[in-house]
Amino acid sequence: MTTTRPGPRERLLEAARDLTYTHGVHVGVDAILKQAEVARRSLYQHFGGKDGLIAALLRSYPGDARYRQVMDDAGDDPWQRILAVFDELEVVTQRPTFRGCRYTSADLALSDPEHPAHAEVRAFKDGLHELFTTELTRYGHPAPGFGANQLLVLIDGTLAHAVTRPDAHPALAARAMAELLLDASA
Amino acid sequence: MTTTRPGPRERLLEAARDLTYTHGVHVGVDAILKQAEVARRSLYQHFGGKDGLIAALLRSYPGDARYRQVMDDAGDDPWQRILAVFDELEVVTQRPTFRGCRYTSADLALSDPEHPAHAEVRAFKDGLHELFTTELTRYGHPAPGFGANQLLVLIDGTLAHAVTRPDAHPALAARAMAELLLDASA
DNA sequence: AGATGGATAGAACGATCGGTCTATATCGAG
DNA sequence: CTCGATATAGACCGATCGTTCTATCCATCT
Numbered sequence: 001m002t003t004t005r006p007g008p009r010e011r012l013l014e015a016a017r018d019l020t021y022t023h024g025v026h027v028g029v030d031a032i033l034k035q036a037e038v039a040r041r042s043l044y045q046h047f048g049g050k051d052g053l054i055a056a057l058l059r060s061y062p063g064d065a066r067y068r069q070v071m072d073d074a075g076d077d078p079w080q081r082i083l084a085v086f087d088e089l090e091v092v093t094q095r096p097t098f099r100g101c102r103y104t105s106a107d108l109a110l111s112d113p114e115h116p117a118h119a120e121v122r123a124f125k126d127g128l129h130e131l132f133t134t135e136l137t138r139y140g141h142p143a144p145g146f147g148a149n150q151l152l153v154l155i156d157g158t159l160a161h162a163v164t165r166p167d168a169h170p171a172l173a174a175r176a177m178a179e180l181l182l183d184a185s186a
Numbered sequence: 187m188t189t190t191r192p193g194p195r196e197r198l199l200e201a202a203r204d205l206t207y208t209h210g211v212h213v214g215v216d217a218i219l220k221q222a223e224v225a226r227r228s229l230y231q232h233f234g235g236k237d238g239l240i241a242a243l244l245r246s247y248p249g250d251a252r253y254r255q256v257m258d259d260a261g262d263d264p265w266q267r268i269l270a271v272f273d274e275l276e277v278v279t280q281r282p283t284f285r286g287c288r289y290t291s292a293d294l295a296l297s298d299p300e301h302p303a304h305a306e307v308r309a310f311k312d313g314l315h316e317l318f319t320t321e322l323t324r325y326g327h328p329a330p331g332f333g334a335n336q337l338l339v340l341i342d343g344t345l346a347h348a349v350t351r352p353d354a355h356p357a358l359a360a361r362a363m364a365e366l367l368l369d370a371s372a
Numbered sequence: 373a374g375a376t377g378g379a380t381a382g383a384a385c386g387a388t389c390g391g392t393c394t395a396t397a398t399c400g401a402g
Numbered sequence: 403c404t405c406g407a408t409a410t411a412g413a414c415c416g417a418t419c420g421t422t423c424t425a426t427c428c429a430t431c432t
Contacts, residue, residue: 100294103350107350108294122350149355149356152343153343155343156343156346157347161342164289164307173336176332
């Protein structure tokens with residue numbers, strides 16, 4: 001039994017996911033096409049161009065699904081669910097292949113404010129904000145929207161700082177602040 | 187009386203500072219040379235190439251001097267001096283020209299781990315860590331090194347998150363956490 | 373005056389960029 | 403089988419990349 005090979009569209013997204021993470025969004029299309037084993041024309045057929053591929057990549061990536069998974073694995077208690085995110089961040093940021101948050105990277109690397117990727121990044125982080133807002137609401141936080149912004153700062157700060165100083169274990173530093181935050185709003 | 191025009195080296199650094207911030211480190215050398223009004227050859231004479239210019243840019247930038255200035259303007263009290271940094275971050279991140287932290291951007295954009303810029307970014311953030319460590323020591327923090335890591339996460343998180351969601355006012359969110367942190371370690 | 377060194381201007385290098393093109397192959401539906 | 407859509411392979415486009423080159427200008431020093 002042989003698993004059927006994914007179509008060119010899926011192969012392009014997969015290759016672009018891989019290469020843009022390790023080399024940044026400025027990887028050449030040639031490299032993506034080669035790794036995906038896809039014809040040049042198919043890229044423009046499916047995504048209209050490199051910009052479209054990058055945007056589609058960010059949209060398709062199961063970004064907040066991963067956060068939800070980590071939370072669900074931690075049970076029902078909001079306190080546990082939120083701190084589990086930072087435990088996971090410690091694991092992620094210590095991996096030798098860790099190269100930062102792909103959304104933040106894309107947002108910083110693309111200087112053109114009209115690039116379609118910006119909308120995807122915004123949508124992703126807005127989704128995360130909503131996710132943590134509902135969690136803090138369940139926790140009984142008096143200002144869940146503000147608290148969610150604080151958690152997002154901790155997450156982005158962890159992912160950004162770990163690129164330069166992984167040995168500082170920013171995830172552990174952030175986790176302690178998340179605890180303070182939850183304690184103070186109990 | 188006419189102020190003498192700075193030499194080619196200074197003009198190159200100034201132009202590169204400007205253009206790499208607005209367009210990222212992938213700006214072409216042509217654009218830098220044009221804005222600096224400097225001959226092509228001079229760039230390679232002074233910096234050996236584009237990589238050398240980028241690294242020199244990051245080294246020469248008065249990065250932590252600016253943090254020190256903000257602190258000194260806030261007086262002697264460590265509490266005030268630390269929180270003043272976040273007040274300044276709120277101002278900086280709300281500017282329409284704000285484009286994130288140039289050090290984090292450079293670190294993320296340059297995928298080659300051997301690029302000389304990485305060492306400069308590391309040196310800069312290590313310097314900041316030392317700055318906040320001494321401040322927290324003066325404050326009487328029981329674990330000033332760990333606390334400094336926490337403050338750096340807050341700063342990097344503010345600068346990273348404000349690129350995508352400036353309306354969330356991450357600096358204010360971070361400031362509140364910095365207060366919690368200082369309270370908890372008093 | 374003559375020599376020297378730094379700066380300028382700009383042609384030119386090969387490589388690579390994103391994107392368009394033609395031509396051929398494959399495959400499922402009618 | 404034929405048709406039409408979709409995929410592949412690869413040449414080709416103009417533009418730009420970082421870098422090296424020659425040639426000229428000019429201020430300074432002997």
